[in-house]
Amino acid sequence: MEPIGFIESCFKDKFGTPRQPGLVKSAWAKLRIRADLQPAEALQGLEGFSHVWLVWVFHQNKVARYHAKVHPPRMGGKSIGLFATRTPHRPNPIGLSLVELVKVEADGIIVSGADLVDGTPILDIKPYLPEIESIPDAKTGWTSQVQKDPIQVEFTEHASKLLAQWQQRNPDKKLKEVIEDTLKLDPRPVVYRGYEGNDGASYRNKHAVRLFDGDVHFEFVNANLVTVLDILFTHN
Ligand SMILES: C[S@@+](CC[C@H](N)C(=O)[O-])C[C@H]1O[C@@H](n2cnc3c(N)ncnc32)[C@H](O)[C@@H]1O
Numbered sequence: 001m002e003p004i005g006f007i008e009s010c011f012k013d014k015f016g017t018p019r020q021p022g023l024v025k026s027a028w029a030k031l032r033i034r035a036d037l038q039p040a041e042a043l044q045g046l047e048g049f050s051h052v053w054l055v056w057v058f059h060q061n062k063v064a065r066y067h068a069k070v071h072p073p074r075m076g077g078k079s080i081g082l083f084a085t086r087t088p089h090r091p092n093p094i095g096l097s098l099v100e101l102v103k104v105e106a107d108g109i110i111v112s113g114a115d116l117v118d119g120t121p122i123l124d125i126k127p128y129l130p131e132i133e134s135i136p137d138a139k140t141g142w143t144s145q146v147q148k149d150p151i152q153v154e155f156t157e158h159a160s161k162l163l164a165q166w167q168q169r170n171p172d173k174k175l176k177e178v179i180e181d182t183l184k185l186d187p188r189p190v191v192y193r194g195y196e197g198n199d200g201a202s203y204r205n206k207h208a209v210r211l212f213d214g215d216v217h218f219e220f221v222n223a224n225l226v227t228v229l230d231i232l233f234t235h236n
Contacts, residue, residue: 006032011115011209024113025177051127053128054096057094057095059119077190151225159231163179165235179211202219
């Protein structure tokens, strides 16, 4: 199989990329489709759909490993069979994401809410058919037992000023919303959690996510509060 194109996404690394689509609704991404596939023709009619499935490759998986049981971050350390999860580490590293279709352009599509890293190869686009694919009373297995306290996001005065400058440079992007929704999901690996307030473990609490063309530095003050400390972006 050959990718039909590659995604340009606001998430530049795996760290910080949401664990499922729709969790960061304002996440921006553009899929440019290969010119030889005649995108303008191939996309005709898609504009009538509000959501599409993306079928894609976990191309940043570093090691080809097979574990029949995995530890989903939401299970906080417990393990479960890989086929009962959406782990990237599968026999065939294929991803599936339901995203909102924002716009059809001549060379591709703009979508929001994607959980894909920048540069991800896309294998296919399929329209979402709610009358067939939406099953409101479906059983949701172990995921229905997972509960998490909400996380609040605050900005220091310094970070607020930088956010305003960064926003001026990117007037069409919802930067604050993307930052807040990304951090509310707690992007930290499970082993980094639980050390908040411990000065000797500040490397576990202070991190940065690359969003769009900026680096957003933040600190978990406690399990339910994260402070944005700094935003680095090119000022020229
Ligand atoms: C749990 S997977 C779910 C993906 C998809 N919704 C699915 O169910 O197949 C989402 C995670 O995959 C990782 N990811 C996203 N794009 C990737 C890529 N191109 N290569 C490897 N990992 C990726 C990110 O860490 C993201 O949080």
